[in-house]
Amino acid sequence: MMGDRLERKKETTRNALLRAAKRLYAQHGLYGVSIEDITSEADLGKGTFYNHFKSREELIAAVLQEGLDKLITSFGKESPDDSASPAASSRILFQRHLQFFREHPENLLVFHQARGWLKMAKPDGNPIRQEFKRYVDAIAEFLPVSTEGGFGREPPRQTLARFLAGAIAGALSYDFILGENSGPLFPDAIEFENLFQRLSPVSNRLDEQQPAVPAKRDAAPEVVESSFYAISDLSDWNQERFVAIAEEWRSLLSAASSIEDARQQLLNRVNQRHFETYSDGNETHESDRVIVRDCARAWRGLLHSRSERLSGFSVLTTMVDAAQGVRRSNLSPAFWAELGHLVYGIEGRVRLHGGDSLALSASLAGREAALVRSAELDRLGAVMSDWMARYEDGLSAEAANRRAARRHAILSRLAGEEEEWRDWRWQLRHIARDAEGLGGMACLTQDERKRIDTARQRGIPFGVTPYYASLFDEDPGAGRDHAIRAQVVPPQYYLDSFKRRRGVEDFMGEMDTSPVDLITRRYVAIAILKPFNTCPQICVYCQRNWEINEPLEKGSLAAKGKIKEAIDWLSEHPAIHEVLVTGGDPLILSDGRLKSILDQVASLPHVERIRVGTRTPVTLPMRITPALARLLGSYRIPGRREICLVTHVEHPYEATPEMVRAVSLLRTHGVPVYNQLVYTFYVSRRFEAAALRRLLRRCGIDPYYTFYPKGKEETADYRVPLARMLQEQKEEARLLPGLARTDEAVYNVPRLGKNYLNSWQHRDLISLRPNGARVYEFHPWEKKITPQDTYVGDDAPILDYLMRLQSIGEKPEEYESIWYYF
Ligand code: SF4
Secondary structure (H helix, E strand, C coil): CHHHHHHHHHHHHHHHHHHHHHHHHHHHCCCCCCHHHHHHHCCCCHHHHHHHCCCHHHHHHHHHHHHHHHHHHHHHCCCCCCCCCHHHHHHHHHHHHHHHHHHCCHHHHHHHHHHHHHHCCCCCCCHHHHHHHHHHHHHHHHCCHHHHCCCCCCCCHHHHHHHHHHHHHHHHHHHHHHHHHHCCCCCCCCCHHHHHHHHHHHHHHHHHCHHHCCCCHHHCCHHHHHHHHHHHCHHHCCHHHHHHHCHHHHHHHHHCCCHHHHHHHHHHHHHHHHHHHCCCCCCCCHHHHHHHHHHHHHHHHHHCHHHHHHHCCCHHHHHHHHHCCCCCCCCCHHHHHHHHHHHHHHCCCCCCCCCCCCCCCCCCCHHHHHHHHHHHHHHHHHHHHHHHCCCCCCCCHHHHHHHHHHHHHHHHHHCCCHHHHCCHHHHHHCCECCHHHHHCCCCCCHHHHHHHHHHHHCCCCCCECHHHHCCCCCCHHHCCCHHHHHHHCCCHHHHHHHHHHCCCCCCCCHHHHCCCCCEECCCCCEEEECCECCCCCCCCCCCCCCCCCCCCCCCCECCHHHHHHHHHHHHCCCCCCEEEECCCCHHHCCHHHHHHHHHHHHCCCCCCEEEEECCHHHHCHHHCCHHHHHHHHCCCECCCEEEEEEECCCCHHHCCHHHHHHHHHHHHCCCCEEEEEECCHHHCCCCHHHHHHHHHHHHCEEEEEEECCCCCHHHHHHCCCHHHHHHHHHHCHHHCCCCCCCCEEEEEECCCEEEECCCHHHEEEEEECCCCCEEEEECCCCCCCCCCCCEEEECCCHHHHHHHHHHCCCCHHHHHHHHHCC
16 A cells, blocks of 8 residues: 555656646747756755656656657548558648647647757667657558558658658748748648659669768767777776777787887887878868877877886786787786777777767858757756756755754754854864764764774774764765765775874875975965864865874964964065965864964065965854954955965765855955865766856855865775866866856875866876776976976776766766776
8 A cells, every 4th residue: 555655656746747847848948947947846856856757858758758649649540541642641641740739839849859959869778769769650650551662762661751750840840940920831732742753863862872971970880889888898898808909909019029119010000090080081070080189199108118117017018918818917907998998099999979060060150050059058058957956955955954954953962052053162062073973963874883983993083063964864875965974984995004004194295395394385486384283073085184183182283482483484485475374274273363373474574365274164164253254354455465265165965054154254254265176086976066166156165176186095985087087177167157167177296286187288198007097197387497307196997987986876888988088
C-alpha cells in the first residue's frame, strides 16, 4: 500500500512538472525557460526535478512525446488505401498537420525549437532525437505500400517520409518566422505530383554525388569514434591498446637503430603532422586544427632529452619498449591513456566539431545570422543553466529551512539561545574539537568519526564552529554538502601520509621566503604579515597546515616585540605597497588587538593597500559586527589607501543569508570583499565553479583567484588535473559575463609564487609519470625581467580523475576535451 502511494505521488509530481513545462514552453519557447522556472511554476522545490527527469532533454522529449502522440493519432483518421499515390498521401499529411497545429498551437514552438536544439546535440541516445525518429517512422507507415517502389528515382518509403517531415517542418518554421503576413501555411492548391516530378532530377544528382558529400558528425569516421570510445571505456587502457592505436609509430620505433634515431623519427613525424594539418587542402575542421598544434607542442616537450633530464623519466624509452613488445609493469592505465590520446591528437584523429558554424558561416548575414547566432547562444545558455541547476546553493529556501532546523537542534544540544548563536564569542566557546563534539552537532558517518578520531590521535589540528556545523546536512548521502565535509574532515590518505612522514611539509617554501619572523615576501610590491597563528576552524588542505595551531591555541598571537620587528622591517622596504595581514585568521582577534596591528601597518607611508585574509565570513559570519566593519572601513582614505578583505568560499552550498549580511555590512563601510577559490575535486564538476562565481557576484563578492590545489602529498585527494582547470576556464567560466569571471587561474609555484595558467607561455609539458600524471616545467613570473630557475611539478593523472568523477555519477564523455588542454 505504502509503495502504491509513493508511486502515485511520484506520478503526480512528474505530471505537474510536465504540465508546467508545457505551459511555459508554449509561452517562452525551450530556450527561455530554465529548470528553476519549471519547478517554481509547478510549485515544487528546485531539487525535485532530477528525481523525475535525468536531464532537461528528457523533459523536452516527454513534452514532445505527448504532442507527437496526438499528432500521429490524427494521421490514422481516414488513412489512404494502399493504392493511393504518394502525392495523394502527402497532401493528406500536410492537411492533417495543418489541422493539428490549428487545434494545438501550443505545440508549434516546441516542435520548431526541439529540432534546432538537436543541431548541436550529441549524435546518439538523445531522447529528443528518438522522438523525431518515431515521428518520421509514423509518416513512413502512413505512406502507401506502393511507395516501396517509389516515384521519380524511386527512393524508399523512409526517404520520402524524411523529405515530407522536412517540408512540413520548413513550412511551419517559415510560417513561424514570417508571421501573419506569410499567407496560408499549406496551400491546398499545391500540385504535389508536379512538385515531386520536378524534385526527382535533384534527387538523382544528389545520389550520384553521394561520395563527395562531407561526412557529418553523425557519420563520424571510425578513427573519430575510437577516440571517444576511449573516453567511455576508461578501465581498458594498457600497453596493447596503445600499440594498436599507434601502429605507424610502432613501425617507426621498431625500425629505429638507436634511442636517438627513434627520437628523431618521432620528432619528424610530429613536425610533419603539424605542418600537413596547416597546409592548404587539409580538411581538418578549423576548430580541431588546434588540437594537432597543441599536441605537437606537447610531443616536442615529451621527446626532448632535456625534458628527460629535468623530470628524471623517459617517455620515449617506454614507447620503444612497447613497440618491441617489452613489458613495463610499473606503467599504469592512466599512463597509456595519456599516450594514446596524444597519438590520437597529433594524428588528427580527434574531432570535437562537425559541420559548419551556424551563424558565422558565409551563407548567413545580417539579421538572419544574428537570429541563428542568438538561438545558438540560447542553447548554450540552456546547457549552462541545466548544469548549474544540479548544485543547490545555500541561499535557496530549502537550504535555509534545513539549516534553521539544524541550528535549533545544535542550540538545544548546547543549551544556547538564538541571541547567543549570533554572538561570535559564544561560537568560539563551542568550537567542536573532536568527533564527539562535531558528532553532537552534525550527522557524521562512522567513517568520518573514525577519521576525525585518527586525526586527533595523531595531533592534527581540528576544529569546526557550531555555525559551520549547521551547514552539514542530515542526509550526507544526498551529496549536497560534500564540499563542506571535505573542508574539515581529513581523508584517510591525508592521515596516512601524515603518519608516514611524521609531519607535513612546507610546500610553498615559506621558510625560504621569510626575511624576518612573521613576514613572507615573494613579490616586489606585496608582503604577508602573519601575526596570529590560529583559526576558528581548520581547513584540511590549508597551505600552512604545517604551522597552524589548534583553534584558539594559547600563544598563537605573536609577542608585541615580534610584531614591531616585522613592522620595522616593512618600513625599510618602500617597494612594498600592499600588506596582506593573515595567519591564521586575524579577524578572531578582539577589535582592540586587531586595531593595534592595523594601526601599525597603516602608519607606513608606502602602504597603499591593507588586505585582510580571513575565512570568517564563511566560518563565523557573526564576527563581522557593525563595530568591526566600522573599524576596517576607517583605514580607507580615498586617494591615499584602501583596505579590502579576501575570503575563501569554496562551494555555492557554503553561502548563507548570514554570510550575505556580513559582506553587505563590510561593503557599506567601503571594504570590498574578494574570493580565493581552491579548485579541488569537490567543486570541479561541470559548471560547479561557474555557479559559485555567479552566486558570489550576487552576494557582493568579487572572484579573485582560482588556485590549483598545492602539490602537497597529503592533500592528493583534493587535486584535479591542471587540464580540468583549464577546461573549466575555457568551456564554463568563459560563458559568464566578464564581471562574473574576474578570477585568475593560478598555480602556486613553491618559493616563486603565482604562475598564470591562462597563458600557456608560462609552462611546458615535459614528461609523464608512470602513474599517468603530467609533469610540467613552470616558468617564474620574472623570466623576462631577471634570471630565475624554473620549477618542475607533477600533476594529477587525468584518467584517475575521470574514473573518480564516474564513481560519483558523472559521465566522463561530458569531459572528453580534457585530454587536449595542456
Ligand atoms: S582559514 Fe586559512 S589559514 Fe585557517 S586553516 Fe583555513 S586555509 Fe588555513
